[in-house]
Amino acid sequence: MPTENPFQDPLRFERRVPECAAVIFGANGDLTRRKLMPALYRLAYDRRLAAGFAVVGISRTPLSDDQFRQKMLEAVKEFSEDTRFDEDVWRAFAAGLHYVAGDIGDAALYQRLAQKVAEIESEHQTGGNVLFYLSTQPSQYAPIAGGLGKAGLNQGNGWHRLVVEKPFGHNLASARELSDRLHEVFQESSVYRIDHYLGKETVQNILAFRFGNGIFEPLWNRRYIDHVQITAAESIGVEGRGAYYQEAGALADMIQNHLLQVMATIAMEPSASFRADSVRDERSKLLRSIKPMTPDEIRADTVAGQYGAARIGGQDVPSFRQEAGVDPNSRTDTYAAVTFFVENWRWAGVPFYVRTGKRLPKRVTEIAIQFRPAPLAIFENGTGAAPSDGSPNLLIVRIQPEEGISLKFLSKRPGAGMNLRPVSMDFNYGSSFGERSPSAYETLLLDAIIGDATLYTRQDMVEASWAVVEPIENVWREADFPICGYSAGTWGPAEAGRMLARRGHEWRKP
Amino acid sequence: MATVAPESILKQLAELWVTMGKQGQEESGQGVLRACTMTLVVLAEESEDVSNLGETLAALMPEHPARAIVIRLRGTAERALSERVYAQCWMPFGQRRQICCEQVEIMASDAALADLPSVVLPLAVPDLPLILWCRSARVLARPEFRQLTEMATRTIVDSSGFADAKPALEWLTGMVASGLLVGDLAWTRLTRWREMLSQIFENRKNLERLAGPVRVVASDTGPLTTRALYFAAWIRNGLESLGAQVRVSILQAPSPSIELAGDGIAVRLERQGETLVATVDGASQCTNLPLPNDYLLLREELAIVRRDPVFEKTLASAPRLAYATE
Numbered sequence: 001m002p003t004e005n006p007f008q009d010p011l012r013f014e015r016r017v018p019e020c021a022a023v024i025f026g027a028n029g030d031l032t033r034r035k036l037m038p039a040l041y042r043l044a045y046d047r048r049l050a051a052g053f054a055v056v057g058i059s060r061t062p063l064s065d066d067q068f069r070q071k072m073l074e075a076v077k078e079f080s081e082d083t084r085f086d087e088d089v090w091r092a093f094a095a096g097l098h099y100v101a102g103d104i105g106d107a108a109l110y111q112r113l114a115q116k117v118a119e120i121e122s123e124h125q126t127g128g129n130v131l132f133y134l135s136t137q138p139s140q141y142a143p144i145a146g147g148l149g150k151a152g153l154n155q156g157n158g159w160h161r162l163v164v165e166k167p168f169g170h171n172l173a174s175a176r177e178l179s180d181r182l183h184e185v186f187q188e189s190s191v192y193r194i195d196h197y198l199g200k201e202t203v204q205n206i207l208a209f210r211f212g213n214g215i216f217e218p219l220w221n222r223r224y225i226d227h228v229q230i231t232a233a234e235s236i237g238v239e240g241r242g243a244y245y246q247e248a249g250a251l252a253d254m255i256q257n258h259l260l261q262v263m264a265t266i267a268m269e270p271s272a273s274f275r276a277d278s279v280r281d282e283r284s285k286l287l288r289s290i291k292p293m294t295p296d297e298i299r300a301d302t303v304a305g306q307y308g309a310a311r312i313g314g315q316d317v318p319s320f321r322q323e324a325g326v327d328p329n330s331r332t333d334t335y336a337a338v339t340f341f342v343e344n345w346r347w348a349g350v351p352f353y354v355r356t357g358k359r360l361p362k363r364v365t366e367i368a369i370q371f372r373p374a375p376l377a378i379f380e381n382g383t384g385a386a387p388s389d390g391s392p393n394l395l396i397v398r399i400q401p402e403e404g405i406s407l408k409f410l411s412k413r414p415g416a417g418m419n420l421r422p423v424s425m426d427f428n429y430g431s432s433f434g435e436r437s438p439s440a441y442e443t444l445l446l447d448a449i450i451g452d453a454t455l456y457t458r459q460d461m462v463e464a465s466w467a468v469v470e471p472i473e474n475v476w477r478e479a480d481f482p483i484c485g486y487s488a489g490t491w492g493p494a495e496a497g498r499m500l501a502r503r504g505h506e507w508r509k510p
Numbered sequence: 511m512a513t514v515a516p517e518s519i520l521k522q523l524a525e526l527w528v529t530m531g532k533q534g535q536e537e538s539g540q541g542v543l544r545a546c547t548m549t550l551v552v553l554a555e556e557s558e559d560v561s562n563l564g565e566t567l568a569a570l571m572p573e574h575p576a577r578a579i580v581i582r583l584r585g586t587a588e589r590a591l592s593e594r595v596y597a598q599c600w601m602p603f604g605q606r607r608q609i610c611c612e613q614v615e616i617m618a619s620d621a622a623l624a625d626l627p628s629v630v631l632p633l634a635v636p637d638l639p640l641i642l643w644c645r646s647a648r649v650l651a652r653p654e655f656r657q658l659t660e661m662a663t664r665t666i667v668d669s670s671g672f673a674d675a676k677p678a679l680e681w682l683t684g685m686v687a688s689g690l691l692v693g694d695l696a697w698t699r700l701t702r703w704r705e706m707l708s709q710i711f712e713n714r715k716n717l718e719r720l721a722g723p724v725r726v727v728a729s730d731t732g733p734l735t736t737r738a739l740y741f742a743a744w745i746r747n748g749l750e751s752l753g754a755q756v757r758v759s760i761l762q763a764p765s766p767s768i769e770l771a772g773d774g775i776a777v778r779l780e781r782q783g784e785t786l787v788a789t790v791d792g793a794s795q796c797t798n799l800p801l802p803n804d805y806l807l808l809r810e811e812l813a814i815v816r817r818d819p820v821f822e823k824t825l826a827s828a829p830r831l832a833y834a835t836e
Binding site for chain 1: 701702705706708709710711712713714715716717744745747748749751752796797798810818819820
């Protein structure tokens, strides 16, 4: 029996994509409409999905297959940002869309689903491969996994993978408990914890930049790097998610998952290969090397903030406590800044300043690596030459909105005299590669179908992140811990600036 | 006799950047960003539509920014060379700074072809690949062209421009045999077809059904085209590696298609307008397949700056098929 497809051409073809059925729980939800279905349609448009690809949407609302297809058609038309709608492609794609209505607590739902999956296996020749995508409330993850297990949907022909969205627990204990419940049904190697930040092109490019080039890695350590700043700023407020957000806060919503993963990618050791577990082992090791903070260190090296009302661009914006669904006395952090230290030989003593917030001046996510100054300042006063402006060498990795990498260095201004000025050398993803970058969900969905877990979070990484973040959350919950106010439209509370100033640093204004 | 001096072109290029930098500063305060990943040398006949070629290069630049050297072939006997230098700029969506690439246009008579290597070599951007794209089938056999291919990292031609497929295949196999890297746009036109066929056989059950005798019919709009030969040869190579006994027919038809018929499996791929329809055992599936233009073909080829083993294997076996079909 042949084992390899002799028609493969890896130099020119996209990666091999096996036939499978994707079962989406929460098929009527916002994530499915805004992200998942447009991403799947785009993959179909680009011929990235196998001919037998099928989707089974699951939700409580009774719908026929055709009604479900119509809803998904509307979603694709509304939320596909840069994809031309093609009637023929849609017709072929929509033929594989199916719907099963039911309550996730009802065992009969899983029996109906098993029957549907068997029909699809026969009609679409999926070989029994099934990707279960849980686009539901996190509290439903364990019951759904249990229901799938009882109906035998975690075994049989082909592979069976489970994709779950963050949050993966709300602290270390609940993360472990969730993991234990999932592992009763699915092995860890079949659980794909999605972190859409890791699917962004620039985050992946960090690996290419660091490990595909020989010139940067020798500088990538405490000897040459002074400190690192990671910023994820949003200009919007909680936008109708007030009730959810006040339970989570900026620290748990962004730093515990996205930004610690980004930090791990920046600071990890080179992996032995680009195999999923090899890369994830190194990320995990880095997360476990982050120094857990004592309560005193937390008070000195973290800042929690909450935005107040302000007038931005002639428009009044409410404070967080005035947002719909938010407790008027809420102490939830809408801004979080933390100084992390990594306890290993490469990074000992190098501060990693991580901040995130809502209602900041603009939407930007970037990593700024500030290098140490030249050991001898020969262009300073006293030599007859004009002083440099002291601008440090900076390497900026922009994740959004304009993905790219910039290197800032000093150069002599043309003309007489030794006047130095900073110049920026830019690599812009959009201009250097005019090709459209796939959305994070396109990348991650395809990876899950292919079985490449490199960009997915493993349980040990989740636990390592919570081990760092949970002590901070515990101190922040204490009544005497200050939640600092900041005006909407500013770069956060003044206390965050002072946190850096103690070490002679200051926040960049991206 | 008109001549061109590479030093003078390089000086003009340097001056161009100074001027554009000043203009950019004055207009947007941002200057311009120079981007370059390769030197792209294009050989085209003077009679070709210059605006079409210009549009193709302009479309390629954002993805494959290059110093483009367009050599327009006059075909006259008089020994003449002339040049002009300009920039190709674009403003990426949502940004304030222009991105620019350099373009040099050289007019060369046939008698001056021998002078081209000495002009192109100093103009090539150091440390980056030099890709030679020859749009003129007429010059391929000339010894001066051979000199250019030896300077190039990779040479791209279009064998569909040959009147007969056999000399085209002979020329290409000769190039590969001498260790040169070659690409053929007739092969590039097959990528989406081949990918679709490969997807069908990602399914192991379909693959298993190819073990016995298989009949392959490759149809194209012309008689015995390189495209049809490539497709048939590539399929035959794949099937033979599975142990199948393959019988190949190449036909002329109103629209291109490929058919595989084996024990218990029938596969047909056919273009219908801008759609590729794949039919497996009577069940059809269609995908978007825009008609490939020069931009789409070059976009794919310029991304490959290395040996292409699947193409080379196909090229090695296609001539046997061409003579067998005779």
